[in-house]
Amino acid sequence: MTHIIRGVSIAAILAGLAVTAQAQDFAGVTLEAKLIGGQQYEALYARIAEWEAATGAKVNVISKKNHFELDKEFKSDIAAGTTSWCVGSNHSSFASQYPSLYTDLTPLIPAEEVAAYVGANIAAATLDGKLVMLPRAQFDVSALYYQKSLYEDADKAAAFKAEYGYDLAVPTTWDQVRDQAVFFADPPNFYGTQYAGKDEAIVGRFYELVVANGGALFNDDFSPAFNSDAGKQSLQWFVDLYAAGAVPAGTTNYLWDDLGNGFASGTVALNLDWPGWAGFFNDPAASKVAGNLGVAPAPMGSAGVRTGWSGFHGFSVTEDCANKDAAASLVLFLTNEDSQILESAAGPLPTRTAVWDHVVAEAASDPFRSEVLAAFQETAKTAFAVPPTPLWIEATNLIYPELQAAILGDKSVDEALQTASDAVDELMREEGVY
Amino acid sequence: MKLGKFPPWLALLMPAIVLLAAVVLVPLVLSFYSSFTSYKLTKPDTLYNWIGTFNYQKAAGDIYFWTAFGRTVLLLTVALNLEMVLGLGLALMVSKVTRGQRLLRTMMMFPMMFSPILVGFQFKFIFNDNVGLVNNTLQSLGLTTTAIPWLVDAHLAMFSIISAEIWTSTSVFAILILAGLYAMPQDPLEAAKVDGCTPLQSFRFVTLPFLMPFIYIAMAIRSLDVARAYDIVQIMTNGGPARRTELLWTLIGRTGYVDAKMGYANAMGYISILLAIFFTVYFFRKLTAARAELGMAL
Numbered sequence: 001m002t003h004i005i006r007g008v009s010i011a012a013i014l015a016g017l018a019v020t021a022q023a024q025d026f027a028g029v030t031l032e033a034k035l036i037g038g039q040q041y042e043a044l045y046a047r048i049a050e051w052e053a054a055t056g057a058k059v060n061v062i063s064k065k066n067h068f069e070l071d072k073e074f075k076s077d078i079a080a081g082t083t084s085w086c087v088g089s090n091h092s093s094f095a096s097q098y099p100s101l102y103t104d105l106t107p108l109i110p111a112e113e114v115a116a117y118v119g120a121n122i123a124a125a126t127l128d129g130k131l132v133m134l135p136r137a138q139f140d141v142s143a144l145y146y147q148k149s150l151y152e153d154a155d156k157a158a159a160f161k162a163e164y165g166y167d168l169a170v171p172t173t174w175d176q177v178r179d180q181a182v183f184f185a186d187p188p189n190f191y192g193t194q195y196a197g198k199d200e201a202i203v204g205r206f207y208e209l210v211v212a213n214g215g216a217l218f219n220d221d222f223s224p225a226f227n228s229d230a231g232k233q234s235l236q237w238f239v240d241l242y243a244a245g246a247v248p249a250g251t252t253n254y255l256w257d258d259l260g261n262g263f264a265s266g267t268v269a270l271n272l273d274w275p276g277w278a279g280f281f282n283d284p285a286a287s288k289v290a291g292n293l294g295v296a297p298a299p300m301g302s303a304g305v306r307t308g309w310s311g312f313h314g315f316s317v318t319e320d321c322a323n324k325d326a327a328a329s330l331v332l333f334l335t336n337e338d339s340q341i342l343e344s345a346a347g348p349l350p351t352r353t354a355v356w357d358h359v360v361a362e363a364a365s366d367p368f369r370s371e372v373l374a375a376f377q378e379t380a381k382t383a384f385a386v387p388p389t390p391l392w393i394e395a396t397n398l399i400y401p402e403l404q405a406a407i408l409g410d411k412s413v414d415e416a417l418q419t420a421s422d423a424v425d426e427l428m429r430e431e432g433v434y
Numbered sequence: 435m436k437l438g439k440f441p442p443w444l445a446l447l448m449p450a451i452v453l454l455a456a457v458v459l460v461p462l463v464l465s466f467y468s469s470f471t472s473y474k475l476t477k478p479d480t481l482y483n484w485i486g487t488f489n490y491q492k493a494a495g496d497i498y499f500w501t502a503f504g505r506t507v508l509l510l511t512v513a514l515n516l517e518m519v520l521g522l523g524l525a526l527m528v529s530k531v532t533r534g535q536r537l538l539r540t541m542m543m544f545p546m547m548f549s550p551i552l553v554g555f556q557f558k559f560i561f562n563d564n565v566g567l568v569n570n571t572l573q574s575l576g577l578t579t580t581a582i583p584w585l586v587d588a589h590l591a592m593f594s595i596i597s598a599e600i601w602t603s604t605s606v607f608a609i610l611i612l613a614g615l616y617a618m619p620q621d622p623l624e625a626a627k628v629d630g631c632t633p634l635q636s637f638r639f640v641t642l643p644f645l646m647p648f649i650y651i652a653m654a655i656r657s658l659d660v661a662r663a664y665d666i667v668q669i670m671t672n673g674g675p676a677r678r679t680e681l682l683w684t685l686i687g688r689t690g691y692v693d694a695k696m697g698y699a700n701a702m703g704y705i706s707i708l709l710a711i712f713f714t715v716y717f718f719r720k721l722t723a724a725r726a727e728l729g730m731a732l
Contacts, residue, residue: 072691075475079696097476097694188564188573188581198674249583250563252675262564390476394693404676408586 026326027056032085033330034073036313037064040276044136044334044343051333057326059087067091067313071393074098086321087330090133092124092311093200096390102316104130108328116337121312121351124385133314134335135351137343141298141310141383143375144177145263145271145281146170148294150184159183170296174209174307177270177299178237178246184269185246193270194259195238197252202238202403203396204386205272208309209234211384212301218387221434226399227421233302235406235413242407252404264289272298272307278372279347295371297378310383312351349376391431398423465700473697475690480697489701499702502673502680506709509592509681510660513599514653520600521607521652522645528608529615543609545602554669557598561585561670585671591679598666603659607652614648615641646724654717661710682706 035045048059062085063073071094077083078101090102106114114122114131121135150156151170160168164179171177181192196202206226207217215230225231241247248254248262256274263271264281266288284290298307315334317327333339340355350356360377363369386392399420406416428434440448469490472483493499528538545553560567561584572578584594618641626636664683667673673684686706690699 075691075694079475079478081478100476188569188579198672248564249581250586253585253671265565267564394695397688397693401674401677404674408676408678410676 025055026323026329029055029057029323029326030060031057031087031321031323031327031330032060032062033087034063034065034070034085034089035061035087036067036070036089038066040346040348043346044339047334047339047342048330051330055326055329057323057330059330067094071097074101077101083318083320084322086318086323086327088316088318090314090316092135092314092385093204093392095125095132095314095316096127096388096392098132099128099390101318102130102132103319103321103324104132105134105317105328105331106131108317108324109134109332113332116352116354117335118351118353118356120383124310124312124388125314127388133316134331135312135314136335137340137348137350137352137355138313139310139349139351139380140274140276140312141308141349141376141379142272142274143298143372143379144171144296145273145277145289146294146296147266147269147289148292150269151294170294171270171299172296174212174237174299174301178240181241181246181270182244185244187245187249189267191248191262191268192246193241193272194247194251194254194262194268195241195272196256196259197250197254197404197407198400199255200393200396200400201255202252203399204309205307206234206238206399206403207386208298208307208384209237209301212299212303212305212307214301214303214305218389222387222389222391222428223434224421224424224428227417230301230303231417232413235403235417238403238407239409239413243409252407263287275349275372275376276347278369282368293368295375297375306379306382308379308383310380310385349380389433391427391433394427395424398427466704468697469700469704471697473695473700475694475696485697489698490705492698493702493705498677498680499685499705501677502682502685503706503709505592505680506661506663506682506706509596509599509663510657510709510713513596513603513660514656516596517600517604517607517656518649518653520604522611522649524604524608525611525615528612539609539612542605544605546605548602550602550665551669553598553602554666557594557601557666558585558670561594561597586675586678588678591671591675595667595670595679598670599660599663602666603656606656607649610648610652611645614645618644643724643727647721647728650717650721650724654714654721657713657717658710661706661713682709 035041045061052058063070065073067089070089074088075097077085078098083101088102095102109131117135118139121139122131125131125133125135151168157168160180160183163183168180168183171180177193183192184190185192195205210217210226210228210230213230213233215228215234216225219225242251248268250258254262259271259273260277260280262268263273263277264287278295281287282290282293287293300306315331317324317331321327335351337352337354337358340350340352341358344350344355344359345362350359356377360370360373363373389395402411402416402420402423405411406413411419468481470484470486471481472485472488473481524542528535528542531538548556559565563569563581563583563586566584568584569578569582572582582590584590622640622644623636626640631639662683663681664687667679667681667684668687671679673680673688682702683706686699686702689702690696
């Protein structure tokens with residue numbers, strides 16, 4: 001017993017020494033940071049004061065913007081050579097655009113710490129062998145939100161079966177989503193579903209459907225691969241829903257906020273959306289579907305694969321940072337277990353295995369939260385990130401106007417995909433990709 | 435001392451010349467130079483990669499660039515003419531008001547005080563197909579049972595953008611024309627009245643020629659504004675859907691800052707400047723002619 005007490009005392013002293021050493025390590029260091037801004041992220045940033053107290057370092061947040069604005073700022077910084085700030089918010093969809101901006105975290109973060117994150121997230125955060133960011137508890141993959149009451153109406157069930165020949169149930173395939181969306185739609189008062197209709201968002205949705213239908217957006221050499229049967233089948237799905245009036249007429253102008261608010265208004269039956277909306281959708285003060293909300297895993301395409309375009313936020317350290325060790329310590333702190341437990345308590349999904357277990361255990365007594373987590377956990381199993389090319393955003397800017405042209409009837413599916421494929425091919429050749 | 439050799443006038447002008455060179459000339463020369471390179475924001479070294487006129491040739495052969503160019507000219511033409519007609523009407527009406535004119539003048543300027551970004555969001559909501567003010571009003575009045583896709587339809591989307599432009603800038607015309615009305619001598623109008631001119635004839639042959647220099651100044655100012663239209667369009671449609679509302683600067687902005695291809699964006703920018711130069715020269719010629727007609731100094 002005495003040995004145990006003595007052992008514990010020694011361990012406590014060593015731990016104390018370690019904390020003191022850590023505190024002295026970075027005393028006098030000031031780190032400049034450019035972070036994603038928004039109310040939902042502030043709880044985590046409040047923890048920065050704890051890291052400052054523990055290490056003696058100071059953090060000076062010099063920019064707080066959304067990722068699209070940060071992206072422009074980072075590009076301007078690279079152009080102007082003003083990259084001596086240290087910590088930046090990053091996102092898996094943007095990360096590949098800044099090959100020279102961020103340093104490899106592998107030598108700065110202990111291997112056992114890296115192993116504590118979900119393997120798929122670390123793989124997606126590793127570009128050209130460099131671990132460019134540590135993922136925070138902001139993992140995004142989409143699951144299917146739906147209005148439960150639509151599936152409890154016997155008359156609707158009978159009418160659906162008479163028209164389509166199978167039972168009306170929460171859809172498990174995208175073909176079923178199309179049938180049901182057309183069946184439920186009663187424009188302009190009620191729509192079967194909706195989709196993000198512009199920018200990277202619609203290309204992301206198209207990309208995941210192409211994969212679910214057994215295709216790919218790019219070949220291994222990043223030449224375009226979407227002008228294929230799977231690509232045509234996928235784009236046709238978007239076109240059919242628009243032509244049938246099953247989606248709002250303005251959907252080609254919608255982005256995430258329009259979609260979230262649209263579903264919360266109670267005028268949409270089925271909505272593929274991100275986990276961060278779950279709380280909002282089930283909040284009676286904000287949403288008309290609260291209490292009538294179901295969440296199911298993302299449906300599958302014709303290849304039996306679930307859609308699963310995923311992304312996550314993270315923190316990176318710049319190559320030009322004068323105190324990379326301190327910066328890496330901050331990044332690790334902001335994504336450690338305590339930080340991820342704090343962030344995921346508000347709804348976002350974690351990226352550490354232990355925190356997933358914690359969140360699932362916490363939700364056991366809340367049936368809605370359990371349903372949400374089960375749906376997203378199932379979808380996350382087969383999730384996939386955007387293709388790892390620095391030309392991803394540029395390619396999406398060439399693809400999305402063509403997808404829109406097909407949806408709005410300006411071009412046929414074949415013409416639109418051929419034009420988009422030719423444009424992406426020209427881009428890749430011009431940039432010397434192949 | 436070498437500086438002593440400068441003539442005094444040049445020495446005195448030197449600070450202004452240096453300042454102008456620093457804030458105007460250097461960025462201009464740098465951006466012009468970069469339009470001959472493959473400059474990408476994310477690859478600073480490409481600033482030194484000289485590719486000759488490749489960017490200009492690419493822009494010249496790009497159907498989407500010329501479509502955006504044509505659409506910008508269309509927006510310019512329609513918006514400027516409508517703003518002129520509405521601004522003229524507004525100014526004529528306000529000039530007749532005897533009480534509360536000052537208040538009206540201030541109110542007239544309210545739209546100009548809003549940031550274009552805010553105007554964009556405001557009109558995006560007004561024309562939203564699902565929850566927008568226009569569709570809800572039309573549906574409530576029983577005038578339509580469908581959700582009109584204002585920001586999606588090929589014609590309606592441009593109409594929506596033009597509405598926002600007109601709402602925010604008609605007062606530019608109104609204020610300048612109102613200034614012209616105040617400066618106008620009353621003698622010719624009274625002479626026309628004595629000669630038996632109808633009010634319409636007085637307006638057509640006396641008031642309007644006097645106002646034309648003011649109208650052309652407003653047109654020159656607004657043509658530069660509209661040729662650079664970006665904020666409102668960016669928020670309302672971002673040039674979409676399917677490039678239906680793509681204007682020069684939404685295309686150039688996306689190419690330069692999202693795709694990071696600054697060399698190519700600058701080349702497109704320099705071609706686009708031709709448009710602004712053309713309209714400025716055109717309106718200043720008109721202005722000179724209108725002043726000559728009135729016997730004013732050229």
